[in-house]
Amino acid sequence: MIPFLVFISDYNNSREIFFFAKKKKNSSRKIPMATVEEVGRGGMVTICLPPLSKEDPLLSGKKRLSDARNLKFKYQLPASSSTEEVLQILDQIVQATRILHMDEIELYFAGDDDCGPYSPRNELESLNSILIVINSLLSGAKNDIIQVLHVLKNRIMTMINSVAVQNIHEMIIEKLDADTEEMLLTWGEDHGVRTKLKISYFKEAGRGAVASEDLSIGDIALEIPESLIISEDLVRESDMYDPLKKLDGIASDTMLLLWSMRERYNSNSRFKIYFDTLPEEFNTGLSFGVDALSVLEGTLLLEELLQARELLHQQYDALCPKLCANYPNIFQQELYTWDKFLWACELWYSNGMKVVLSDGKLGTCLVPIAGLLNHSLCPHILHYGRVDQSTKSLKFHVSRPCKAGEQCYLSYGTFPGSHLITFYGFLPKGDNPYDVIPLDFDDCCNEDGRSNETWTGESSRTTHMVRGAWLSKSDRPHTYGLPPPLLAHLRSVLKGDGIEEPPEVPKADMHKEHERAVLKTVLSIFNPMLEGIGDSDDFDWDNSRWDVKLAFDYKDLQRRIISSVTKSCYSGLEMLDASA
Ligand SMILES: C[S@@+](CC[C@H](N)C(=O)[O-])C[C@H]1O[C@@H](n2cnc3c(N)ncnc32)[C@H](O)[C@@H]1O
Structure with missing residues (x-):
């Protein structure tokens, strides 16, 4: 097998391997769906959430969490419920769905x-899956339960809108229209x-798609026929396939x-207009110059980038x-230089997007127009990775409203900043929950070589991780x-029993020295x-290249995460001293 690229990220010896086909990974993720068991019988709605799947590698962790909160997967709402009662039950449904x-x-x-x-x-996926159920209930609902369903629906819509209000960081439009992209x-x-999007230029991100009309949840912002998707079939049809x-x-x-690489320069290409709209330079981490790489000294992104290149x-x-x-007529030397390969x-x-085509094959594809999001x-747009069998098209549904003139965003996947810099060349605005620093511990085994149970309760693993402590929402003492899994691991290892317990608040009499x-x-x-990462650097922002700025941003982010962890530890120590 010659995989296109095996990329090893090595942060504190933890290894992640990325294959080419893993890009934009969540596009084809399957969402479990809630179902309705009975509607209206005795004026009662029963909503059944899908049970935790035995196939889910996170099964025992999720079960532990839902048991700890006493959450169920079946909820009954009598039509006579007050608004307050309905909302209380909805709160439970939302918690379980999350x-x-x-x-x-x-x-x-x-x-x-x-x-x-x-x-x-997580929030958008959870709320959308509940909304789908409520909408299906509403379509056949009798009068007595319509009111209950409307209360549920209104609350879900409010929650979806508030996810956006709390998390969106709008970009500044530089130029409203783009001629070449208009032609595309x-x-x-x-x-x-079919599209309800137009293309504009943004200060921080180049081109992007803007809604040309108000889009509501479930609306299709963009629909691309399968025949316009650049997929493996095109190679099979070409003279390249044989060699x-x-x-x-x-x-x-x-x-x-x-x-x-060859089609880019083919003036008779069916996709000429598409290739003509592609940038001359992509500016991803793979093109970082020496100055940017030297800024990354002390971070493991440096090692990742060097290895990838x-x-x-x-x-x-x-x-x-x-x-x-061997095949000079098919692979002309001037088209296959290193620079063009890197491009x-x-x-x-x-x-590239992972797409399941109508023949059921999954492959990485280029999708003209969608590539501008x-x-x-x-x-x-959260899910877009499967060609609709009936229309033979790839549909991009919106999972939250997008007003006319607002930029319409896609999810590329749940990636940390290091991955986004390496393969896409940017750091997203806002708190990225996937910006984690992995930690490997050697003490994974008992003396007899058996592996310990870990926080997932599923299989042996020694990797723990931290992220910005500002993301932690726990109010409990001793967190x-x-x-929690990192704390549980360290508590058990330092206690000397080697058995990793499920995360829990230590008992009141737990020895303070142990916590220290x-x-x-x-x-x-x-x-x-x-x-190792050093102090915040002074540098001439205005006169620096794009890659140096990005490298500084990344280093700042790492510094913020690490110092939030050390600050938390120091305040924990102070707290323990104060309660001595
Ligand atoms: C699929 S393309 C999107 C269209 C791209 N903006 C263009 O002009 O061709 C992906 C690239 O867009 C840019 N990009 C996407 N999302 C971004 C964001 N949130 N902030 C900054 N740049 C972004 C990055 O350069 C990334 O490699």
Whole structure:
């Protein structure tokens, strides 16, 4: 197998491996759906949330959390309920749904007393899934329960709007229209694209899509026919396929990348207008210059970037020179230079989307027009990764309202800043819940070599993590703004029994020295990290290149996260001293 890129991120020895096809990963995520058991019988609505799936690797963690909160997965609402009663039950439904939709990081950081919201993504997915059920109930509802359903619906809509109010950081429009992109839209519409978006320029992000009319939840902002999606089929139809398939185990993503390098310069290409609208430079972390790399000294992003570039170079050396030598009519040397290869890599990383095509095949694709949507931590469009079998088109539904003139954002996935810098070349505005610093602990095994149960309760793992302590919502004493599984791990290891207990507040009589040791251990990890990263740098912002600015932003973010952790530990120590 020649995977397109294997990228190893090595922060404190924790290893993550990213494959090309993992980009924009949440596009094809399946949402569990609530169902209605009975409607209107005896003036009662019963809403059944999907049970926790046995296939879910986070099953036991989610179960622990829902049990700790006494949450159920079946709720009954009599038509005679008062508004207050309905809202109380809705609160329980929302809490349970948030747990169902949790991902690994959200679950890791959620304390037993933290009922959410856990992230804008989690909140939007949860509220939308409840809204779908309420809407389906409303369509067949009898008078006695309509009122109850309206109370539920209004509250959900208010909650969705408040997610946006709390999390959106609007970008500044630089230029309202874009001629070349207008031509792309017209070309698209001539080929079956339907859109309620137009393209504008934004100060911080280049082009982006703006709603041309008010969009409500569920509306389709953009619909792209499958025939306009750039997918593996195009390589199969081309003269490149024969020589490429002879290469042992070459990945289809790699074939497509090589195809796009030539197609970019094909004046007869069906996608000429699309290739003409692509930037000459992508400005991702893969193109960072030496000055930017030297700013990153002391951060592990530096190592990630160097490794990624090195792997790309290896890929290039293994493929392009041989193809050009053996098949000069198909792979012209001038189109397959290192710079053009890097450009194509950046194109696919920053614009590729995982799509399930109508034949059921999943692949990384380029989707003209959709590639102009920018990312937000609080996106309008969450799910877009499956071609609709009946219309043979890819639909982009909005999960929160988007007013005419407002930028319409996509979710590229739940990525940390390091990943977004490396593959997309930006850091999103706002608090990114996925900006974590992983920590590996060696003491994962008992003396007999058996692995300990961990916070998920599922399998052996030694990786813990921290993120900005400002994101912690726990009010309980002895949580110190640190994640409960990390505390549970350190408490058990320092106690010497090696058994990782589920996160819980320590008993009142827990020895204070033990708590101090826990906090001092965390400090012993993070103080050197803070020193390594250095003080806040003074630099000439206005006269610096884009990559140097981005590197400084990243370093600042790391410094903020690390110092929030050390501050939390120091205030925890003070608190323990004060209560002595
Ligand atoms: C799929 S393209 C989106 C269209 C892009 N703005 C353009 O002009 O071609 C992805 C690229 O857009 C930019 N981008 C997307 N979201 C952004 C954001 N929230 N802030 C800054 N830049 C963003 C990054 O350069 C990223 O690599």
